[in-house]
Amino acid sequence: MRADAVRGHLDGLLLAVLEPGPLHGYAIIAAVQHRSGGALELRTGTIYPALNRLERLGLLSSSWQSSGERRRRCYELTKAGRRTLATERTAWSEFTTAIGSVLNPTTPPGIAT
Numbered sequence: 001m002r003a004d005a006v007r008g009h010l011d012g013l014l015l016a017v018l019e020p021g022p023l024h025g026y027a028i029i030a031a032v033q034h035r036s037g038g039a040l041e042l043r044t045g046t047i048y049p050a051l052n053r054l055e056r057l058g059l060l061s062s063s064w065q066s067s068g069e070r071r072r073r074c075y076e077l078t079k080a081g082r083r084t085l086a087t088e089r090t091a092w093s094e095f096t097t098a099i100g101s102v103l104n105p106t107t108p109p110g111i112a113t
Contacts, residue, residue, distance in 0.1 A: 006040060006042070009092070010042075010046070010047075010050050011050065011054060011059075011084075011088065012085065012088035012089070012091075012092060013032055013040070013042075014028065014032075014047065014050060014051065014054065015054070015059065015060075015077060015081055015084060015085040015088060016035075016085060016088075016089075017031040017032055017035065018060065018075055018076060018077050018081070019077060019082070019085060021076065022063075022065075022074040022075060022076035023074060023075060023076075024065070024072035024073060024074045024075070025044065025047060025048060025051065025072070025073065025075075026044075028042075028047060028051070028075070029041075029042050029043075029044070029047060051075055054075075054081070055075070057080075058078060058080050058081075059077070059078060059080050059081035059084050060075045060076065060077060060078060060081055061075070061076055061078050062074060062075045062076070
């Protein structure tokens with residue numbers, strides 16, 4: 001899938017995979033890839049700046065967690081993040097309905113309804 005297809009939807013994707021609970025960066029990448037059936041492969045250089053921006057906006061919070069000898073920053077949704085995710089889902093639904101109406105019209109082109 002083209003990288004520009006994700007542009008404008010990255011925030012919604014990140015918020016959605018964090019909805020069930022906290023994840024660290026690589027787990028977020030894996031979750032997006034898994035949930036998209038392998039169609040979306042995000043790079044660390046893409047998601048970490050986005051995660052930091054979403055945290056600055058108050059949509060995510062983060063904390064350091066240890067896993068064995070490794071420390072990882074884990075991200076989770078805030079209440080504002082959950083509200084924003086709901087808004088993103090509504091906007092996505094409206095967008096796909098509008099695009100679908102153009103690409104797959106129920107009335108043949110040129111016929112007035």
